[in-house]
Amino acid sequence: LKQKLFGRDVADDARACRSLVEAVERKANQRDPAWWRDALRDIKKARDAISLRCDKYDGWPAWESDHAGPLLARLDHAMTTVRANLGAKETASAIAELRAAVVRARRGGDPTEAAQTLDRLVDLAELHGTHETWKAAVAVIQPDITKLEAIKATARTGGDTASGDHRDGPESTAVTAPELPPIPSYAADARARGSVHLGGDANGSSAAGGAVAPPPSSDPRLAAMVGDLSGKKLPWPCSVGVDWGRFAQHAAFRDLDEESQKAKLKTLTTTLLRRLVLGATAIAGYAEEDDTVRAVLAERVGLILMAFDPSDGVRDSDGKPYYSLALGPADRTMRVTINMGSAAEQPNDVKEKLNRLLDLRTAQNVAGAAKAARSCENMLNNKVQPTERIPVRMDLARLAESDALRRTSDRDKDTWFRRFLAIVKEHVASADGLGGMAESNSVVQEAVRAQVAAVSVTVCPDSTVRSDIGSGTYSQTWAIELDCESAVLHFRYNYTDFRAFTGIEEKVDFALDVVARKAGLASQRALQSYGKRLESKLGLRAPVAVDWGSFAYHPAYRRLDVPAQRKACDRLVNMTDSLLGHQGALAVGERGW
Numbered sequence: 150l151k152q153k154l155f156g157r158d159v160a161d162d163a164r165a166c167r168s169l170v171e172a173v174e175r176k177a178n179q180r181d182p183a184w185w186r187d188a189l190r191d192i193k194k195a196r197d198a199i200s201l202r203c204d205k206y207d208g209w210p211a212w213e214s215d216h217a218g219p220l221l222a223r224l225d226h227a228m229t230t231v232r233a234n235l236g237a238k239e240t241a242s243a244i245a246e247l248r249a250a251v252v253r254a255r256r257g258g259d260p261t262e263a264a265q266t267l268d269r270l271v272d273l274a275e276l277h278g279t280h281e282t283w284k285a286a287v288a289v290i291q292p293d294i295t296k297l298e299a300i301k302a303t304a305r306t307g308g309d310t311a312s313g314d315h316r317d318g319p320e321s322t323a324v325t326a327p328e329l330p331p332i333p334s335y336a337a338d339a340r341a342r343g344s345v346h347l348g349g350d351a352n353g354s355s356a357a358g359g360a361v362a363p364p365p366s367s368d369p370r371l372a373a374m375v376g377d378l379s380g381k382k383l384p385w386p387c388s389v390g391v392d393w394g395r396f397a398q399h400a401a402f403r404d405l406d407e408e409s410q411k412a413k414l415k416t417l418t419t420t421l422l423r424r425l426v427l428g429a430t431a432i433a434g435y436a437e438e439d440d441t442v443r444a445v446l447a448e449r450v451g452l453i454l455m456a457f458d459p460s461d462g463v464r465d466s467d468g469k470p471y472y473s474l475a476l477g478p479a480d481r482t483m484r485v486t487i488n489m490g491s492a493a494e495q496p497n498d499v500k501e502k503l504n505r506l507l508d509l510r511t512a513q514n515v516a517g518a519a520k521a522a523r524s525c526e527n528m529l530n531n532k533v534q535p536t537e538r539i540p541v542r543m544d545l546a547r548l549a550e551s552d553a554l555r556r557t558s559d560r561d562k563d564t565w566f567r568r569f570l571a572i573v574k575e576h577v578a579s580a581d582g583l584g585g586m587a588e589s590n591s592v593v594q595e596a597v598r599a600q601v602a603a604v605s606v607t608v609c610p611d612s613t614v615r616s617d618i619g620s621g622t623y624s625q626t627w628a629i630e631l632d633c634e635s636a637v638l639h640f641r642y643n644y645t646d647f648r649a650f651t652g653i654e655e656k657v658d659f660a661l662d663v664v665a666r667k668a669g670l671a672s673q674r675a676l677q678s679y680g681k682r683l684e685s686k687l688g689l690r691a692p693v694a695v696d697w698g699s700f701a702y703h704p705a706y707r708r709l710d711v712p713a714q715r716k717a718c719d720r721l722v723n724m725t726d727s728l729l730g731h732q733g734a735l736a737v738g739e740r741g742w
Contacts, residue, residue, distance in 0.1 A: 193580030326694035339636035361451035363390020392456035401459035528578035551610035619652020668718030
């Protein structure tokens with residue numbers, strides 16, 4: 150039966166993943182580049198979806214060979230197609246731009262315009278120089294490029310283009326460009342100290358206790374009627390016995406003749422025990438089919454005592470007579486009490502009573518969260534590729550014990566946990582979350598590797614989490630914080646104030662302190678082009694760099710919010726552009742500088 154159910158799950162999941170892959174392929178085959186960029190984003194989401202299912206089936210051949218492998222191969226082919234299409238499209242646009250600029254500069258005969266066109270040629274060659282179509286196009290217009298170089302040279306020689314190479318100008322002394330200090334190695338330091346502490350249990354369950362011995366009967370005659378119950382086995386370490394003190398001395402039972410007493414006891418320890426405890430539709434069957442139920446019972450129940458209520462006073466929460474379940478937490482004893490006059494009734498609500506008694510729905514949802522954490526962990530580590538694995542844990546113990554969750558109906562609990570786990574996966578591991586940022590940006594990847602030894606997810610039942618990182622009100626009710634001492638990156642959420650979430654990139658950038666580092670990475674190409682312009686205009690071979698360290702750790706900068714920090718970095722790069730005469734009239738090498 151499990152195999153058949155598993156096969157049905159595989160078919161459903163394969164259909165869902167195949168739909169995502171087919172959507173990617175349709176976009177990859179469109180002619181508009183906008184579709185191709187959408188396809189690149191969708192490829193990441195499809196890979197995440199397949200990765201989640203791979204974790205779910207844990208190497209099951211029917212999934213890996215028949216579905217996951219072929220689907221991933223199709224995504225790889227789509228990625229190759231999209232990148233080739235985008236590259237060809239961008240190269241074609243660059244060639245058209247270059248041809249137009251060359252023609253315009255030749256006709257004008259202006260040395261400044263010629264210099265700007267040659268600068269643009271250098272920039273475009275950085276992006277497209279490896280494409281064969283680019284090489285062929287440049288070869289065709291090479292005579293025009295040579296003429297532009299001659300026009301540019303007239304600015305230095307007063308019209309005599311044969312006066313020498315304009316690059317024979319001043320050459321800078323070799324100077325090392327300033328760099329930010331290395332990213333702090335919080336992760337390695339915390340591992341060395343053994344201070345990486347995570348809440349929650351890796352398997353979503355607590356340690357099991359042992360079986361508890363049942364109390365002996367004070368009446369050997371009644372004990373002989375029942376016989377030895379030690380052979381009654383349950384799916385977890387637990388004993389079965391009779392709670393003699395509950396009914397044996399009550400007049401309603403004591404006044405029965407011996408045969409009637411024997412019949413009652415036989416019904417209690419055979420028929421009722423099977424219906425309520427040992428049967429496939431009883432407590433044992435529930436524990437057999439659900440690992441979480443079995444783990445909770447192993448932790449909290451070591452003895453089940455059967456008893457009659459001779460006065461027939463048992464009433465369920467809905468007022469129906471028959472039986473009740475009660476748990477003594479101190480002695481790990483569950484008492485099953487049945488109205489003596491209702492022994493012939495057939496129970497069909499054992500699971501519901503057990504769920505209410507042990508709050509199993511919460512335990513099942515917490516176990517689901519532990520499984521989701523393992524999926525997040527696999528996805529995050531696949532994207533970050535750290536030297537040591539980064540564990541992900543969901544510490545939901547405080548939430549599970551809170552009155553706020555106890556007051557929530559089972560249906561609302563299920564709904565809340567489904568939404569919560571979807572958001573956590575998105576934030577921690579998806580293409581749009583921490584994992585995706587690390588995969589697509591080398592600065593974030595390096596920062597996660599160096600600073601994060603573990604990821605912890607917690608929920609505040611009192612909803613007191615507040616954050617001023619991120620724009621908009623939806624970013625204020627959750628937080629990402631790095632504990633530098635333990636190297637644990639904390640994702641903190643509220644229980645009741647649980648809405649749409651925004652601001653994850655700002656929160657990650659702030660927690661890992663990578664705003665200036667990301668700006669430095671993003672500005673590398675622009676700064677390199679500025680250096681090439683200095684060389685082309687002055688013959689000055691000098692790199693252009695930003696001294697990020699001169700301000701990135703200053704209190705005035707660190708007091709800024711993330712958007713303001715980003716804006717400051719962008720303005721500095723743009724100011725460098727203006728000072729060096731990117732497209733303006735300053736033209737350093739052409740005014741006698």
